[in-house]
Amino acid sequence: MSDHRAAVLPSPRAPLEVRSVPDPAPAPDEILVRVRAVAVNPVDWVIQGTGSVTYGWLKAPAVLGSDVAGEVIAVGSATTRFRVGDRVVGLATGTDKGRDPLREGAFQQRTVLLERLSAPIPEGMTNEQAAVLPLGVSTAACGLFQPSHLGLRLPGDGEASSDAGVVIVWGGATSVGMNTIQLARASGYDVVTTASPRSAALLVELGADSVVDRTSPDAIAQLVDAVGDRPVVGAIALGAGSAGPCIEVLRRTGGRNLAMASTPVSLEGLAGRRRLFPAMIPTFARIGVTMGVLMLRARLAGIRAGFIWGSSLRDDRLGERLWGGFLPGALGNGAIRPLPEPLVVGRGLDAVQEGIDRQRAGVSARKVVVSID
Numbered sequence: 315m316s317d318h319r320a321a322v323l324p325s326p327r328a329p330l331e332v333r334s335v336p337d338p339a340p341a342p343d344e345i346l347v348r349v350r351a352v353a354v355n356p357v358d359w360v361i362q363g364t365g366s367v368t369y370g371w372l373k374a375p376a377v378l379g380s381d382v383a384g385e386v387i388a389v390g391s392a393t394t395r396f397r398v399g400d401r402v403v404g405l406a407t408g409t410d411k412g413r414d415p416l417r418e419g420a421f422q423q424r425t426v427l428l429e430r431l432s433a434p435i436p437e438g439m440t441n442e443q444a445a446v447l448p449l450g451v452s453t454a455a456c457g458l459f460q461p462s463h464l465g466l467r468l469p470g471d472g473e474a475s476s477d478a479g480v481v482i483v484w485g486g487a488t489s490v491g492m493n494t495i496q497l498a499r500a501s502g503y504d505v506v507t508t509a510s511p512r513s514a515a516l517l518v519e520l521g522a523d524s525v526v527d528r529t530s531p532d533a534i535a536q537l538v539d540a541v542g543d544r545p546v547v548g549a550i551a552l553g554a555g556s557a558g559p560c561i562e563v564l565r566r567t568g569g570r571n572l573a574m575a576s577t578p579v580s581l582e583g584l585a586g587r588r589r590l591f592p593a594m595i596p597t598f599a600r601i602g603v604t605m606g607v608l609m610l611r612a613r614l615a616g617i618r619a620g621f622i623w624g625s626s627l628r629d630d631r632l633g634e635r636l637w638g639g640f641l642p643g644a645l646g647n648g649a650i651r652p653l654p655e656p657l658v659v660g661r662g663l664d665a666v667q668e669g670i671d672r673q674r675a676g677v678s679a680r681k682v683v684v685s686i687d
């Protein structure tokens with residue numbers, strides 16, 4: 315068996331180290347991919363900085379990363395959609411419970427992807443453009459389509475009626491938000507959203523009919539006005555502090571479903587510290603108390619609220635329906651644009667740590683991407 319290079323998390327809270335690891339062999343339902351570009355998500359610095367508490371099952375050494383674009387170099391015996399040489403984009407789920415982060419993490423030269431969480435990259439789309447997609451679009455799909463969340467109709471499922479209803483997206487300029495807007499529109503739903511004014515024009519281009527400044531003191535009232543008398547099919551809450559306002563908008567508009575993707579208090583400050591104890595105690599206490607209050611407010615308002623796990627579509631039919639059924643055509647004909655635009659911060663595995671630090675420092679409507687040789 316030969317080796318390749320990987321950016322490895324050697325121990326909790328340590329900087330990534332580039333070292334050799336064995337090439338994985340694809341299982342029957344996997345493809346082996348030569349990685350050409352990866353994108354960085356908030357979860358990468360959350361795991362690096364707080365994983366011993368938040369991802370207790372994930373043991374170092376581990377390879378982090380969810381977003382992969384590259385070329386197929388071997389196919390598993392039960393796969394049917396890919397051939398060696400195909401360019402492919404897919405969701406790596408190595409950091410999930412029960413998975414193998416050294417085999418399945420994104421930040422390495424070779425990794426395995428599940429065929430059902432992969433799609434061909436259309437001609438004319440670069441690896442860096444494609445790499446922005448996987449966790450953003452998967453999380454958006456889980457929130458919109460899983461029955462435990464909004465349970466909406468997938469694109470192409472039955473007739474879209476003109477009054478299908480409105481999805482409220484708080485945090486439309488996030489990576490998950492831009493994908494949520496596009497998927498909801500592709501399924502025939504209207505979208506009202508919030509973002510900083512600098513992102514408003516892009517979100518309208520993607521199909522949002524109203525974009526409210528999320529920092530405005532009357533953002534909730536503006537969202538309620540924007541909904542008007544249309545039925546609300548649910549809200550997707552993205553970003554720290556997004557769930558409370560969503561509950562209030564749902565309460566005032568009669569919406570009944572809330573899907574949340576973010577902790578109510580950001581872990582950014584904690585993730586950058588050398589020691590988690592004792593600083594984590596007040597942060598996690600605030601998260602626990604805030605979540606308890608939010609869930610109670612939701613229940614009292616008759617709203618079903620739940621937390622999205624963006625890679626959970628691996629274990630239900632949604633993964634195959636999104637990645638195998640919908641995305642190949644939608645990426646090819648431009649119905650789904652890979653967004654946010656990539657912000658390429660470097661080339662090679664040595665640049666991945668810089669990419670993680672850059673994402674933790676905050677990005678504005680861009681996705682941090684690293685090209686891999």
Ligand SMILES: NC(=O)c1ccc[n+]([C@@H]2O[C@H](COP(=O)([O-])OP(=O)(O)OC[C@H]3O[C@@H](n4cnc5c(N)ncnc54)[C@H](OP(=O)(O)O)[C@@H]3O)[C@@H](O)[C@H]2O)c1
Pocket residue numbers: 355356357449450453484485486487488489490491508509510511512513528552553554555556574575576577621622623624625677678679680
């Ligand atoms: N549960 C899961 O499985 C899962 C999966 C993926 C992501 N997430 C979470 O979802 C959130 C979004 O992740 P992402 O990767 O999509 O983010 P991202 O692309 O890094 O988001 C950057 C954008 O967020 C907006 N923003 C900043 N603070 C915000 C706030 N408090 N509320 C709403 N928007 C804010 C800014 O846009 P403007 O200033 O232009 O508005 C900025 O352009 C994060 O909390 C992430 O941890 C969860």
